[in-house]
Amino acid sequence: MFKKILVANRGEVALRVMRAARELGVKTVAVYSTEDADTYPVRYADEAVCIGPAQAAKSYLVMSNIIAAANTTGAEAIHPGYGFLAENAEFARACADNDLVFIGPSAECIERMGDKSSARETMKACGVPTVPGSDGCIDTVEEARRFADSVGYPVLIKATAGGGGKGMREVHDPADLEAQYRAARTEAGAAFGNDGVYLEKLVLRPRHVEVQVLADDFGNNISLCERDCSVQRRHQKLIEEAPSPALSDDLRHAMSVAAAKAVRAVDYRNAGTIEFLLSSDNQFYFMEMNTRVQVEHPVSEQITGVDIIKEQLRIAAGEPMSCASRAPFSPFGHAMEFRINAEDPDCGFRPSPGAITRFEPPSGPGVRVESYIKSGSKISPYYDSLVAKLIVFGQDREEVLARGRRALDEFVIEGIKTTIPFHRAVLENEVFCAGEAATDFIETQMGDLL
Known part of the structure; x- marks a missing residue:
């Protein structure tokens, strides 16, 4: 078992991981933004390192600062919690490159399953039931229209990256398809830096x-x-x-x-x-x-x-x-x-x-x-x-x-x-x-x- 881990998160999930680690006899390192300096997880951890200002993009999402905190404190592994860098393949690789264990799956798994279109094709290949959908990304409105006509409305436009409903649009009427397709791509690009989308048949009231x-x-x-x-x-x-x-x-x-x-x-x-x-x-x-x-x-x-x-x-x-x-x-x-x-x-x-x-x-x-x-x-x-x-x-x-x-x-x-x-x-x-x-x-x- 590890002797010390760093928890690359905040709030209740950071405290949850720290408590489990303490029961296993593992010491913990908290990282925190200036906004979180006086929060309970920071006080609960055995050590704590400030990694930047309040904005997550300047603190909890800065991989180099987190890696440096782990190396400085002698942590052997990093638990990402959920959100922030938890499903970031680049961060998982950065941990490995710095002789740190990423407490999660491999970077390759994160990449493969993080792209929803790729994940869907993987599941089809191994016999897991999937909703009828497009083969890969839909790059034009004309492609989207052809797919929707082939499976019948309603359809669901989904961003191939990210989650939380970003870049997701239901289309019940063919007249709305173009506007919703463009809106989904715009939102996906802004949220994930990837505007790729694919289409599925919409399962009603699931x-x-x-x-x-x-x-x-x-x-x-x-x-x-x-x-x-x-x-x-x-x-x-x-x-x-x-x-x-x-x-x-x-x-x-x-x-x-x-x-x-x-x-x-x-x-x-x-x-x-x-x-x-x-x-x-x-x-x-x-x-x-x-x-x-x-x-x-x-x-x-x-x-x-x-x-x-x-x-x-x-x-x-x-x-x-x-x-x-x-x-x-x-x-x-x-x-x-x-x-x-x-x-x-x-x-x-x-x-x-x-x-x-x-x-x-x-x-x-x-x-x-x-x-x-x-x-x-x-x-x-x-x-x-x-x-x-x-x-x-x-x-x-x-x-x-x-x-x-x-x-x-x-x-x-x-x-x-x-x-x-x-x-x-x-x-x-x-x-x-x-x-x-x-x-x-x-x-x-x-x-x-x-």
Whole structure:
């Protein structure tokens, strides 16, 4: 096992990694911007190094500063968390070039699966179901029109790079195709420096279901069941749960088999997620692979008893994962995660940065809160708006819904607007409580509230 690692991130994920490392006897190094100098993860780490000013482009995204901090402090490896440089192949290579272990997959895997068009072709070749789509990038409006006419409307234009819904446009009417195609390319170019797009047949009212995978150098390739992430706004997840209320045991097994094929196809190592669209007639299709740990990993931990971050560290250190002997995993109980963001749902989820004057998280049976916030902390406008993750778990979904209502009622955050009232309203919605929410849930069910 490593003796010291550097955590190239901030906020709750930095603290989550540091806590797992401490339990394994591994010392940690925090890097921070001037904006984050007084945050809890910086104080929690064994060492801390300032890497630049508040703007992420001048601090958390500056690879040379992070590498220098690792070398100066004697760190042997770097955990990227999620976001920032977590899926940056150039950073993974820079770590290797400086004799540092990147706690994640190889640069080649990141590149191969980071390009959605390439990833889709790889999945088709290994027998993982994919949505009917174009063969590679679509370079002209005329090509886009020919493809859309061949599969029928509606279609989905998607950026081949990046994520988070950037460069993604639905087209239901042929008259809108040209404008949406050009808008998608412009947005993709601005967001990712790559304006390539491809087209897929649009699956109407799907669910978003993903399989958590782990693979090591000893031939172990396991899935930790699935998560349902269908409650989203602008393709950003708000509530995740495990297991999915939509899956039968047979469908769960079929998805796990497909995820294992995906892992083998790219010789994947470390933690990752295979994301699927699940249609209303229970057909599932590969959407993308996330080559990192995800925000919602705690719900998988709760229903399997596996510490995913510790397993990441073991795999990266060249050890076998400790949970392999327990595979295959079946879910026990139920878990749900609510992303508490500094946003105002009444104003289209507008960001609400500022000072938190009161922060009192819930507790009690079946409640887990992951946050780096204390009363007096400031939510910066420079970074992601995530304040905390509230995870509730219990013996079944009904208990989790009741526990979620109780915990949200107990959660007090003052000084800024948060998504707590939105989550509380979701737990009173009949469609959600019945386990029937699809990716259009907010638009179709919460419009009056918003």
